[in-house]
């Protein structure tokens with residue numbers, strides 16, 4: 359059954375590249391931190407939005423997420439920690 363052999367090989371490949379993947383994720387996080395891009399710490403999706411009450415930049419931020427320009431918006435918020443919500447996995451965190 360070549361299907362199962364293929365599957366087995368694929369699993370082995372995943373295990374082999376696990377370290378490389380972890381490193382790639384780490385590099386991606388560092389790169390996004392440097393660029394000021396908001397991302398979900400759980401799934402690394404950049405589809406995140408602030409939950410702060412009365413926060414009027416919501417739509418602007420969502421638009422910024424789509425174009426990858428959230429860094430500018432996040433920078434303008436200042437030092438205030440805001441609650442962020444991941445649209446992909448639903449994870450909530452403070453940024």
Ligand SMILES: [Zn+2]
Pocket residue numbers: 398399400401402403444445446447448449
């Ligand atoms: Zn997420």
